[in-house]
Amino acid sequence: MANFGCEDLRSQDGESFLYFAYGSNLLTERIHLRNPSAVFYSVARLQDFKLDFGNPQGKTSETWHGGIATIFESPGDEVWGVVWKMNKSNLSSLDKQEGVKSGMYVPIEVTVSTQEGKEITCRSYQMTNYESVPPSPQYKKVICMGAKENGLPLEYQKKLNSIEPNDYKGKVSEEIEDIIKKGEAKTH
Incomplete structure (x- = not known):
């Protein structure tokens, strides 16, 4: 269930909030580039939503060179992701990364279920006006x-x-290329 226009979601300590990530911020090193306070909280499932990829307002991402992740309501589907506990001091950097000011994404409130069955309310983001297109190979990776x-x-x-990426063969940002190389080195 999405609740548009939600404000800051505070956890019990009042200094942090919970964020449900389903795209590139699933990767610890990626989220830490702009949001160093993020601490893994839980794996969780968002019921009745579906993952999609698109270009916000029809514009190709200069960072990723392809569609970027979003979610939309879709009864019977589910999106899995990671809940990060983050310091409120990173809320503005997270909003900036998600393009809230430019209208790329809007913050939404979602209720997710952990693998243990606990329901928690988190901040997440949803693209507002987009054209569905496949992600770049790097973004998918x-x-x-x-x-x-x-x-x-x-x-x-x-x-x-199994998601089919686009055919982009160039490079993405240096910091993302470094993250991908480190990840590949770990698996070899």
């Missing part, structure tokens, strides 16, 4: 690396791995 790193269900990992 970062998402799959994050899914594996955090132990998302194997069936869901297979689903992510």
